[in-house]
Amino acid sequence: PAEPISQAYSLALYMQKNTSTLLQTYLQYQGSPFSDPGFSAPELQLSSLPPATVSFKTWHALDDGERLGHAQGAFLALTQHLQLVGDDQRDLNPGSPILLAQLGAARLRAQGLLGNMAAIMTALGLPIPPEEDTLGVVAFGASAFERKCRGYVVTREYGHWTDRAVRDLSLLKAKYPG
Numbered sequence: 423p424a425e426p427i428s429q430a431y432s433l434a435l436y437m438q439k440n441t442s443t444l445l446q447t448y449l450q451y452q453g454s455p456f457s458d459p460g461f462s463a464p465e466l467q468l469s470s471l472p473p474a475t476v477s478f479k480t481w482h483a484l485d486d487g488e489r490l491g492h493a494q495g496a497f498l499a500l501t502q503h504l505q506l507v508g509d510d511q512r513d514l515n516p517g518s519p520i521l522l523a524q525l526g527a528a529r530l531r532a533q534g535l536l537g538n539m540a541a542i543m544t545a546l547g548l549p550i551p552p553e554e555d556t557l558g559v560v561a562f563g564a565s566a567f568e569r570k571c572r573g574y575v576v577t578r579e580y581g582h583w584t585d586r587a588v589r590d591l592s593l594l595k596a597k598y599p600g
């Protein structure tokens with residue numbers, strides 16, 4: 423499993439370098455209060471997107487399969503959410519090709535990481551969770567502000583999950599050296 427782990431780790435590190443740029447670009451295009459200096463709203467969450475935050479004790483107690491399964495579920499949800507945010511932004515900010523390109527690239531990288539994780543799980547003999555529709559029913563009548571909040575949470579959690587994936591994969595990399 424060393425090769426797929428190494429590939430996934432390299433991709434996750436690359437993704438990690440771009441997550442803060444994506445979040446800052448996203449906030450910049452949304453206007454106030456999102457674009458105000460120091461904007462943060464950690465209380466905003468989406469029930470359809472698993473939060474990346476977990477206590478160190480809980481995270482440390484997870485086995486390889488559980489860590490990979492959580493990440494697999496999160497990045498599956500993130501690919502679907504990033505598509506929705508991209509669609510929202512095409513409507514809200516049609517003149518923002520940089521933001522739209524960054525959202526599209528983030529979605530493609532998340533899909534790539536999903537493929538890498540599936541290869542790792544196969545190499546380790548772990549079951550790959552079935553793909554599911556994580557978005558469920560989307561409120562198409564959501565206000566512009568609600569869609570901006572949703573996009574903020576998605577881009578923020580993409581960064582948090584990418585950080586967690588780097589940490590998870592670095593453990594696997596140490597456990598299965600090439």
